[in-house]
Amino acid sequence: MSLLLKTQNSSHKSDFTVQTTLAGRGCFVASPVIFGDILFLSKTNSIHSDMFKDATRGQINKAMTAAHTAFATYKTKSGRERAAFLRAIADGIEALGDPLIETAMAETHLPKARLEGERGRTCFQLRQMADTLAEGSWCEATIDTALPDRQPLPRPDLRKMLVPMGTVVVFGSSNFPLAYSAAGVDTASALAAGCSVVVKAHPAHPQTSKMVADAIEKAIKKTKMPKGVYQHVFGASQKVGKTLVQHPLAAAVGFTGSFAGGKALFDLAAKRPVPIPVFSEMGSTNPVVILPKTLATDFEKTAAQLASSMTLGMGQFCTQPGLIFIENTEGGQKFIQSLAKEMGKIAPAMMLHAGICQSFNAKSQQVLTQNGVKLVGKAAKTANEGEATPSVATVAAAEFLKNPTLHQEVFGPFSLVVVSEDKAQTLEVLRHLEGQLTATLIGSEAEIGDNLDIAAALQNICGRLVFNGVPTGVEVANAMVHGGPFPATTDPRFTSVGPSAIKRWVRPVSFQNCPDAFLPEELKAANLLSIWRMVNGNWQK
């Protein structure tokens, strides 16, 4: 089973002011204030709560030490016990009811339905991880039994499985205040793996984050998990993130956000005395190629689909289709006109916070002022302050090839249509694209069959290859890959969505001639957990 996040375009408005110190999704926000139950972000720099202060070095050390201490006990909990804990967290989040949604709405400008959908996704992820633990094959239990009579030397008994690495530092993301935040997929997968977790709340939604963290605390008590297995710290400055990643007790890092933020954490981790793995998901431009014959007939339908995908959630998804590749045909021109028309229909709306909106305006303007770039369509309605104006531009492939600025992600409701003179030029352009989370190919089956070189070029650079669809909408499923070659992520070998996200936080250990009594349950001779295991090269249950 899997569940898709249902989202709507935001039309929510607000007069909150958010000040940022870094642009992009991973940005840091300063000086919000709470009034009553609802969070408001003040225009002053006064700080009214710990929630809006940077965690001190002492607080971070305390959190890391508590999580590290809890790890020693938590990792010995059975999959069944960890599954019960994850389910209790999901139950606890649901029990928070409307106040959680209202708080998130106030902090993020996201509409109610979108946040309710995201809550559903968050709880689904936690429960799917619990199901994965129950199924058990995720730990890759592998057994080679002893061959005492083998010549020239006996073979020992070897039994291998994946074990948790330690304390995982998780950075909440601004654009998913629930699903990639305090109890988001990084936390869920790390806790499922048997790791303890220290979350740095995203400063754009600290109160939402804290409410969820409190629900996790309750679940810890309810399911008798070791105190300290989950820690939640606040911080708006880069110093807090740096201190966490450099802390000697950190074993791995999960991040979803801007390239600048994700790459900085990767660099810090690589330079530690003991380097640790970092999975930073840093977004991408999610190229879409529309084949010419299909475009000749389907230009209108395809334009409507893509307009909807590129402006979904005000374009604030890492899978937003930022680059669209077509050939310079009559159908192609009609597609551009249709897309421009669709853009006109979409209303400007508030972005997650003012910093993201400023960054969107600056980056889309930067693209629009490049040589050969032409604005062809935008929202008819004028944007108010803090709102983004959905828009679309075109550029010739020859210009695109020459100009790296046009290859960059513009986080928000903006896409660039790149027009090739022929297929050879399309292929040339695709071969110069960087790593992507997704790539999409739109065409009839027959036309795709004639263009498998284009499909291959797209597959080369992405984690997920979509046929005749849109890249937005990331299924939480076993077969999902939300990852991809750099700069989409810092490690193409992993995914941050779906049960395989666990693999980021585990390492294999082999037990040689270990007495059965001391083996983990997953590896004992009697397969009491009834899990799939590879025994002497054969899969058995």
Added chain:
Amino acid sequence: MSLLLKTQNSSHKSDFTVQTTLAGRGCFVASPVIFGDILFLSKTNSIHSDMFKDATRGQINKAMTAAHTAFATYKTKSGRERAAFLRAIADGIEALGDPLIETAMAETHLPKARLEGERGRTCFQLRQMADTLAEGSWCEATIDTALPDRQPLPRPDLRKMLVPMGTVVVFGSSNFPLAYSAAGVDTASALAAGCSVVVKAHPAHPQTSKMVADAIEKAIKKTKMPKGVYQHVFGASQKVGKTLVQHPLAAAVGFTGSFAGGKALFDLAAKRPVPIPVFSEMGSTNPVVILPKTLATDFEKTAAQLASSMTLGMGQFCTQPGLIFIENTEGGQKFIQSLAKEMGKIAPAMMLHAGICQSFNAKSQQVLTQNGVKLVGKAAKTANEGEATPSVATVAAAEFLKNPTLHQEVFGPFSLVVVSEDKAQTLEVLRHLEGQLTATLIGSEAEIGDNLDIAAALQNICGRLVFNGVPTGVEVANAMVHGGPFPATTDPRFTSVGPSAIKRWVRPVSFQNCPDAFLPEELKAANLLSIWRMVNGNWQK
């Protein structure tokens, strides 16, 4: 099936002189000359063959470009075709016959039986990888079929599998001129994955490496693999390695050797404009804990076992037991006496090359001059020039805790026995050890049962936990882990021995709503390859 490398202690002698520019296993050797069929290393700096010149930037670029071009075709070869290629390489290496062994003997000072065993292991690894491709579950084929009627949105068809990442740069290791070299486990696993490979031959055995590379060339022709899929370059300077790792067409790096070399490559790769994964296996001290009750009775047998393991192949294995932990009991003292006595019986012998021998002498002397360290036993026979003298020393745990120099690997036949006053001190010491390839616990089942905290402390820091055995002897098996936390390797999530070594060179790709005709064979609706796949959460074949 799996095969253990049978090894003997070397008593081979030689008057070759090798000059090194870097110490340790990953060292670089300068100025060898060939006379007839046998390689001699000259005392001059004259260079007589390309084999002993650094590859130029142009040659490296040519090799990388050829491998990258071949990758586009090679990755489309089926598992069956790649398996045939790997088997043809194994056949070709065997067909080289005695001249290969003789060349390797001349280049490495390793004895005939050891090299014949290593050739067996090398061919076994290639064929085991071929078997792994035939079995097929390695690629983690995962399918979630469409749910068109799901509410609120339909679920698309998603199909995921592991695909090769590109061109892998492999650094041959000095201590395994066949099994970790031109057609060693890094090459075998990368070719199995569908990657193209560029090997930098280790300068301590360039001729052996070239003979194997030629056998691979023949296998490429025989099995009609794309020209250029395997490239072999020479180089003794750090510049060659640096140019390879920094080359834009490199997708990943495999290295086995010294900490200095492996860490330098890791740092270079992390600093690239596009960082790439590096798996450096950098060795370890392979701690062995012997429990006191067992030692009281088994001191003599255990000493004999460990003496043999620590001097196997003149201690030139990354799994050599360099640190032995005991308690200060009567049995402990008898064990030290027995181990010292065993050391006296073992003859000094040539190491792989003079640079390694010099490094061994310097490092063991450094340890012996530290506060509280006492030499308790050494080979009775005096070593000739270039030979290493097997030896063993002791130190109190309190001194060991204070002195990081004592924690370092001494590559060669030297071990340090660390003596604790009680179990609490043993645990304290174990908690301060760095990451290891292996850790070993020796004790009766009952005594281990009373010391599970010690077992847990050892498991925390290693990739393979051995019970009542010795760490040397690395099975080539599905359940093997030859890896471990830093500084044993640069990524604890992988192994470099066994079929799982493939996982270092692959990344997952998800196909969304891909027409069946265009899916890879592994993911098509009809499971024509008859491989294990996870379909809608259930394993099926």
